[in-house]
Amino acid sequence: MPEGHSVHRIARQFDRNVVGRAVAASSPQGRFVEGAAVLDGRVPHEVRAVGKQMFLGFDDDLWLRVHLGMYGAWDFAGDILVDPTIASANGRMGQTNQRGTAIDGDEGPVFDRAGENSLSSIGAPRRTRVHVRMSEQTTGLDDDGDVPWPPPVVGQVRLRLLTDAVCADLRGPTTCALQTGEEMAATVSRLGPDPLVDDPAIGEERFVSVVRRKPTAIGLLLMDQSVVSGIGNVYRAELLFRARLNPHTPGREVPEDVVRALWSDWVRLLAIGVETGQMMTMDDLSPEDYRRAMASRDDRHWVYHRAGLPCRVCETAIVVEEAAGRKLYWCPRCQA
The missing domain is CATH 3.20.190.10 (MutM-like, N-terminal)
Structure with missing residues (x-):
């Protein structure tokens, strides 16, 4: 999606x-x-x-x-x-990495083999x-x-x-x-906050307020567009892994600082996605690894679409399960 x-x-x-x-x-x-x-x-x-x-x-x-x-x-x-603020023609990436700084020696275009970013x-x-x-x-x-x-x-x-x-x-x-x-x-009033539409600080308070009173699992809340706008299956899995958060944790049991960190990370990842056209969720990559990740989603995610493969951090096999009809990927050790 x-x-x-x-x-x-x-x-x-x-x-x-x-x-x-x-x-x-x-x-x-x-x-x-x-x-x-x-x-x-x-x-x-x-x-x-x-x-x-x-x-x-x-x-x-x-x-x-x-x-x-x-x-x-x-x-x-x-x-x-x-649009000069986003990636240019034929899948060419802006010459920035996920931190927004120049990639030394990266002058050529990067093409996504799955057809994204066109x-x-x-x-x-x-x-x-x-x-x-x-x-x-x-x-x-x-x-x-x-x-x-x-x-x-x-x-x-x-x-x-x-x-x-x-x-x-x-x-x-x-x-x-x-x-x-x-x-x-x-229609818009029924949607949760969008970091690129709402004031980020106000959006954060709306997000924290809703999540902290819900008994629903955080893995489901992140996919609920009335809670927060724009997050789908890929960003859900990646945000939870980056926070080392068990997707089954009830929202009201997630510490407030972790909920706020989730929002801040979403603000950051969404901006990267708009700029590059890719759901890039891995940090601190070398220029070579970054270009490889831009070209293939298999190299740009921590856990998404990696069922059965070793976790990039602890080498435990990534699991996949059904959650409200969608596939949920997570590491049972890092996110325990």
């Missing part, structure tokens, strides 16, 4: 390439025809990301709400203008489906004149938003709906 960092990257993509431009809206799949007709010809004036949900604002107090869910993604084509497809990892031109110019073709504009529809596209330069195709979302401003505000 796309987690919070992906949705914030999508919002930045929309802000730079779609907001302020009239869109031709259609539903090639046929499941959002009426909604697309309402949006057709309008100019979006604002985009917001909150947790795993994105809201694209139009005039008349109209908002497009998109929740990607397990399998959703936005595919982009055309003259994509790169400017042309953000959401559930998938192979790039559409052509992207990185330029400031608007043409309908690539340099060889081989790519038609607009690009042909490929697969099940719920919603296509087309400007004069950029095409955004939405596939497989859990939610694609129009809301009034009041309805949008009500």
Whole structure:
């Protein structure tokens, strides 16, 4: 499932390439025809990301709400203008490590073999489906004149938003709906704090207050979007390991300083995810190890997707179990 960092990257993509431009809206799949007709010809004036949900604002107090869910993604084509605050073209990483400092001698691009961090497809990892031109110019073709504009529809596209330069195709979302401003505000009010939306200090107090009064296991609370926004299966497992916290510990039994440390770590990891496009959760890597981790998720996580493999710290086999229908990875020794 796309987690919070992906949705914030999508919002930045929309802000730079779609907001302020009239869109031709259609539903090639046929499941959002009426909604697309309402949006057709309008100019979006604002985009917001909150947790795993994105809201694209139009005039008349109209908002497009998109929740990607397990399998959703936005595919982009055309003259994509790169946001300088995030990783650049074709999966190239910003030249920083997880501490935000320069990596000596790291001048080349890093590519993720699973398809993450592509400017042309953000959401559930998938192979790039559409052509992207990185330029400031608007043409309908690539340099060889081989790519038609607009690009042909490929697969099940719920919603296509087309400007004069950029095409955004939405596939497989859990939610694609129009809301009034009041309805949008009500949706957001039900979500827990998002470090990139809420004041971090206020968000911390909200998070601590909820967790410290709940009998629910902390491993479930971190996945509850009404408790904290944006955390999914990967970040949940990694945050708990980094805190050396047993996922079955009731929230109200987790010491307050540990709960606060969880929030601070989430603030940090989310910022790294937005910057790099990857859920990088390992610290103090050498430049070589960092590049390897950027290219392969198997080298960027402490416990996630490592069932049966030795813990990177104590060498105990990582276990996986079902928790509310999702896989939970953890080290039974480090997190005892």
